[in-house]
Amino acid sequence: MSAPADSFALTSRFTPPTSSEEDGVLCSALLAKLRHELSEPGDDAARWSAEVGEFLIGLDLASGSAHRVECLLAIAQYYYLGWRPAAALPAAERAVAQARVLGDMALLRKALTFLGVMRKETGNLPEATASFSEALETAQRLGDAGAEAPVWNNLGVALQNAAQYAEAIQCFERAAALADASVAFAPVRAMALSNIASCALHLRDVRTGIKAVRRAIELNPDPESATDCLSRVISESHYARLLLEVGETGHATEHCEKARMYAAKAPTARAEFTASLTSGLIDVHSGRIDVGLTRLKRSLEQARQNVRSEVRDALSACITGYEVAGQPDVALVYLHELLALNKEAKQAQVLMHHREHIARLERAEQGAETIDHTLAWQQGKLRVQLGERELVRNRILLLEQQSVAAELHDDTTGEHCYRVGRLASILGREIGLEDDVCFLIDLAARLHDIGKLVVPDAILLKPGRLTPGEREIMETHTTAGAEILAKTNVPQMHVAEEIALHHHERWDGTGYPMRLRGTAIPIAARVTALADVFDALTHVRPYKHAWPIHEALAEIKSLRGRQFDPELTDVFLELVPRLQREVGDLDAFLAVEAKNSPFIKARRQIAAALKGTEPSRSLFELRR
The missing domain is CATH 1.10.3210.10 (Hypothetical protein af1432)
Incomplete structure (x- = not known):
């Protein structure tokens, strides 16, 4: 049970733990391996994560530990960063169930927030909202205002995805204020501010957006982890697109280059795609129509072949690009594809x-039937x-x-x-x-x-x-x-x-x-x-x-x-x-x-x- 993390090559070698103590030892080692995969994903990372997830989900909740919850959440995060939220749902749901059994309110708040994110990413806004609502209630029972910050931030993202931009900004503002007063959740402030910038872009409120994104970048000056680098890529891309709204193509280009730099520093599908797409939009707005449209179409083709989940964003960018280029008929073709x-x-x-x-x-019905046959009538x-x-x-x-x-x-x-x-x-x-x-x-x-x-x-x-x-x-x-x-x-x-x-x-x-x-x-x-x-x-x-x-x-x-x-x-x-x-x-x-x-x-x-x-x-x- 105490073997080092790198010895866990296949879950078939694992022995199910019989106590929370054994589970803690096993999952502590697994967690170290999972975190390594998050920071430096290898060729076998997807298969390994799937095997570990299947193993952990199948374990009895009674023998679980806090480390098991963290392992399940690490697996969910791995799939999320790889833009596979549907694959992350079972791990996130099991993490919530395990945290409930343990009675660990802090872990439950964290797991509910993860589950809300995965539900949101798979298009289930109603159940995502329910998860975030319970997470907020749990954080409030803990008496830790800072713990509410990530919940408010993710709830804001859910509302943003539903095009409820004004309400989303209110959630992000609450997240930023709470995170500012909490050392543990300080990184959330940068994310919330970047998200405000994104909503402001949709609302055409350039002044609010630039003010927020500047502060977000100041709070995340030298990112190292994949998560922090992704956050910086998103912030720089928002900044660039806000500047395009006011015709500042030169400064927009500078921030786009920074986005590309941080995407290369900790490459993930989402980071690379975000930076590349922003580059295409800048080319179009700068008058390099052919170059920009070619880059946007290339990004779309790459998304179709390799990152299917990003095709929607690529199509939206192509629609914008062709509208800016004065070719509305072509933009409508892409709009029809987006509809499909x-x-x-x-x-x-x-x-x-x-x-x-x-x-x-x-x-639930079957479970009720098996509790006691004498209750059947x-x-x-x-x-x-x-x-x-x-x-x-x-x-x-x-x-x-x-x-x-x-x-x-x-x-x-x-x-x-x-x-x-x-x-x-x-x-x-x-x-x-x-x-x-x-x-x-x-x-x-x-x-x-x-x-x-x-x-x-x-x-x-x-x-x-x-x-x-x-x-x-x-x-x-x-x-x-x-x-x-x-x-x-x-x-x-x-x-x-x-x-x-x-x-x-x-x-x-x-x-x-x-x-x-x-x-x-x-x-x-x-x-x-x-x-x-x-x-x-x-x-x-x-x-x-x-x-x-x-x-x-x-x-x-x-x-x-x-x-x-x-x-x-x-x-x-x-x-x-x-x-x-x-x-x-x-x-x-x-x-x-x-x-x-x-x-x-x-x-x-x-x-x-x-x-x-x-x-x-x-x-x-x-x-x-």
Whole structure:
């Protein structure tokens, strides 16, 4: 058990530890080897890390030690730096489970943060947010404010990836302030400041971005480790791109060269790619159009061949490069490829997490069955009490949360899809649809815009009018959403597929994607379309103010027989005022199910912590 680290060539030579003491000795040696692989990755590093990870994940939690948690996290970090976050998930999840068994709150905070990062990197913003929320709560119980810093920083990255840049900056500012007061977490400050610069770049706030990135570089003056070098590469690249925004191509070139230098000092796929892509953008902005576009295309080809996970960033850079070069038609070609890539990746991510969610539910059910056979009759009774509806709710929970995430660019409260679902189901009851059908419409309508997950941010966040080509791409969210839902293998999802596919069809046949007319449009899609448009009109969006209800109803009336089913419209126009009289606060009534959403709960807790308000009053409510 006490053999040196370099003797551990294959996990088949390991003997499972029988106590935490033995585990500590073994994992201490393994940890030294893992850290060496992180600093100087060799040809066999990937195979070795996979074998060690499989061995550790298979061990009994009862014999675990703190060193095992650190080993699992080192494996997760190895995969993360190699841009393979899906491979890192099992190790991160096991690290959290082991830390819980040990009752080590400091390790649990660290493991939850790692797990949040991996969930975020695999496109699972809802569960990432839940992990970060629990990590913050754990850090607060520890009474160590500095320990909150990495959690706030990583939460900010998750929000940044969801294009919630203003909220992300608030998280980064909190991280920087907390890290500044803690020696142990001082490096987090540089990362948080660099991240502020990245968000500022998206917001076109050059002054804020440059101020933050300068301080980030000052705090990371001479990086040695792979992590610190990557951080410096990212900072220098942000600095260069901010300078391009104000035409400082000369100074931008200087910082790009520094990024390339640090990428060479501790080469990782992410560092080298970031520096190379920035070089191509600088060439284009400097007037070296052919050189820059060639470099960007070469980077894209390298990504396609060797770093598949980086193709998205390469495509985005090519789109920018060709737009700057005055070739919008070519930029649109790359935008279509980005859409196809988003569609492939997002569908795979959503389905992966959905299937894991279903598997966890099934394991929990099987586990309950094996606890005590004498309780079988009680379990059967409980299943009857819960009913089929509760089972359906549980099975679509992850999809529901992903749908909320897809709408965050328009609705930071996360309540839009719940209001639409309930209003659509109530309208269904008004026209005599069966109760079970209305129940399914309530759940299914919540997923109507899940396909927006595949639409590039460049289109979702565009402040002006979309070009015809961009509009065509935007409209693909209907077919993409239906395809995602069709692959979930949940029998009740046929209603959700219909709604996702057809909620933008119009009664007069001028809608999309299939230009269906009249009653050829499924009834579930027709009721959802009314509820969706009404809710969008009566709430603030980035591009519009909230309309009074009477104005929204007048607009819907004007579209009777053109966009909306005329008979349904008449029922709807009578229903909404009656609901107002009966329930008072229509929003609270329609969004009641949002209170049960783990994702929205976590967002509210985080917002309360960020603002220092009571948890019942969220940041998002205060902004309205």
